[in-house]
Amino acid sequence: MNWLDLVVFFVYLAGITLFGASFYKHNKSSEAYTTGRHNFPAWAVTMSIFATFVSSISYLALPGNAYQTNWNAFVFSLSLPIAALIAVKYFVPLYRKINSPSAYTFLEARFGVWARVYVSACYLMTQVMRVGTILYLLAITINTITGWSIAVIILITGITVLIYSMLGGIQAVIWTDAIQGIVLIGGALICTVYLLFAIPGGMTTVVEVGSEAGKFSLGSFGFELDKATFWVVLIYGVFINLQNYGIDQNYVQRYIASSSDKEAGSSALWGGLLYIPVSLLFMFLGTLLYVYYQSDAGVLPPELQSMDQADKVFPFFIVNQLPSGITGLLIASIFAAGMSTVSTSFNSGATVIYTDYYQRFFNKNGNHKPIVVLYIASAAIGVLGVIVGLAMINVESVLDVWWKLASVFSGGMLGLFLLGAFTQTAVKTGAIVGVLAGIGVIIWLSVVPFLMGTSDDPVLHSYLTIVIATAVIFLLGFVVSMFLGKKDESNLKID
Incomplete structure (x- = not known):
């Protein structure tokens, strides 16, 4: 990376941190911190839900998967309309009727406090692991690109996101998600356009070479249950996305934060559907990389020529083929994908700790300073996530x-x-x-x-x-x- 790439990257990092932290003055109550007083435009919530779907792992893993095999992973995205329509018709109205910042108030009302504690505890443990895993895998990727220390990358990313998500609350998370969603889409589009012009013969070559190698296949349409066939991936996607839409605090909190029932349903629908063309773009990008290197428009070093190293091809391309400045933008895009997911986990985890534990069990009379509790809870999720990420170094x-x-x-x-x-x-x-x-x-x-x-x-x-x-x-x-x-x-x- 040259000086221009570094400037682009650090300007983005500093800018998003300062922007997110600027919402600090708007957080004077627990309602403002967890729901933003229900004062978000539909498009911002839509982009936030979309950015929650996309992590830095999918930003890199989907092109790597398409490069190595085919478009079988895209079938997961095809399940989204089913889950999104069910969510809009059933889940969103249910949670809007309950009107609690926590997704798990409903389960206590139906089955008792054990259900609320069980599911919220499962959620918190999953979020800590999710944060640590994303920080670790993001650090591995950035280390491959820049050579920076994995531990330093984990600490910088974790602390940066923690600062603005802790200070700015849900308002910082949703508005920075919206910006980061735009940045990550822009980065993928730039790479796609660059590759189309760089490949001799353009789209004609892509179709010919890709089709011959089976790169556009959606997988086997057989009914084997021990393989990732089209049908296995589709049904898996339906259930995972029903879980996301139905019981994941990250999504439910956005239903409640929306200004009306109609806008909540619209954001849930379009936030999910937007992921379909973007994930298709990621898959197409992986195919373009395959054709680019197969057609000798670019040359891979010997250690990356094995298909087992497919996940490292996109980072190599970013560093070695893109013009100065664009490389910095692409690294910012990868960070954007990871930061949007991590910031969501910080805020939603803090909301669960405050609503489902502190408010429910320890301070029922409301004699407390909720913002202080939410700051501490957010910091706890962040610190534990960073510790998990650091613990994963050299222990793959x-x-x-x-x-x-x-x-x-x-x-x-x-x-x-x-x-x-x-x-x-x-x-x-x-x-x-x-x-x-x-x-x-x-x-x-x-x-x-x-x-x-x-x-x-x-x-x-x-x-x-x-x-x-x-x-x-x-x-x-x-x-x-x-x-x-x-x-x-x-x-x-x-x-």
């Missing part, structure tokens, strides 16, 4: 363990939510039985094979774990509740 196998544990922590959340939202007969005992059975299924399908070393030869693809666990929780919880014969009389469910 830890990543697999973390993701397996994350599936255990989050796996019972969607099934429990659907049980409470869509059934009238579900009762506490049925919900507990369903959740315990679902967690058992997750451990059996994901953790046990990993511990026994049989993960490379699965009976079912790991994508199906959440599908089966959710079905078990919902069906078993419903059946047990039917036998108990108690009908829920509250209106906190979907008719």
